[in-house]
Amino acid sequence: xxxxxxxxxxxxxxxxxxxxxxxxxxxxxxxxxxxxxxxxxxxxxxxxxxxxxxxxxxxxxxxxxxxxxxxxxxxxxxxxxxxxxxxxxxxxxxxxxxxxxxxxxxxxxxxxxxxxxxxxxxxxxxxxxxxxxxxxxxxxxxxxxxxxxxxxxxxxxx
Numbered sequence: 001x002x003x004x005x006x007x008x009x010x011x012x013x014x015x016x017x018x019x020x021x022x023x024x025x026x027x028x029x030x031x032x033x034x035x036x037x038x039x040x041x042x043x044x045x046x047x048x049x050x051x052x053x054x055x056x057x058x059x060x061x062x063x064x065x066x067x068x069x070x071x072x073x074x075x076x077x078x079x080x081x082x083x084x085x086x087x088x089x090x091x092x093x094x095x096x097x098x099x100x101x102x103x104x105x106x107x108x109x110x111x112x113x114x115x116x117x118x119x120x121x122x123x124x125x126x127x128x129x130x131x132x133x134x135x136x137x138x139x140x141x142x143x144x145x146x147x148x149x150x151x152x153x154x155x156x157x158x
Contacts (some may be wrong), residue, residue, distance in 0.1 A: 005042045011056075013085070021083070025043060027046045028043060028046065028119040028122065028123045029058060030122060030126065030134070031118050031119055031122025031126070032115065032118060032122075033117060035114075035115075035118045035122070037115040037118055038111075038115070039110070040111070040115060042112060042113070042115050042116040043051075043116065043118075044117045044118065045117070046116045046119035047118045047123070049120065049125065049157070050119065050120055050123040050127070053097070053120070053123075053124055053125035053127075054123060054124065054130075054131075055095075056093065057090045057094070057127060057128050057130075057131030057132065057135075058131040058135045060086050060106040060131070061082075061086050061131055061132065061135045061136060061138065061139075062085055062088055062135060063081065063086075064082040065079055065082045065083070065084055065136065065139055067082070068081075068082050073143070074139075074140060074143030074144055074147060075077070076140055076145075078129045079136050079139060079140055080136070082136075083132060083135075083136045084141055086132075087132060089130060090128050090131060091128065093128075094124055094125055094128035097120070097121065097124045098100055098124060098125055099118040101116075101120055101121040102117070102121070104116065104117035105118060105121065107118040
């Protein structure tokens, strides 16, 4: 009797951006801690806005990977090539977002706008790195797990 595959194969590409989306607020806390600003209303609003922005880099990487048949099958070299090709797009949007929030950080005084700028600029910058490093690795691991014989991952666990 043939073993039935789990249904996770039908939705597995969506789980990678979901991880990036959930890590956005963690990056905002790191950005606030590094800058020395306290958590307040504006950083919380910035974190909520960052959740939608942080996922874009992962979507770009996944779209590039899914567009290449070799990368889609899980060939590591093709995944690296597609991620390198998507790097220009992710870096350009990340750097323009950071540059767009710099006037709020540098030229506005007080404690109202700078924490928002720190949260969004820091979160977008760090989530861009995350999407370039974590998304291709997670895709490769999920693809290998998907193509492994049934039970192979259970036997290799300690």
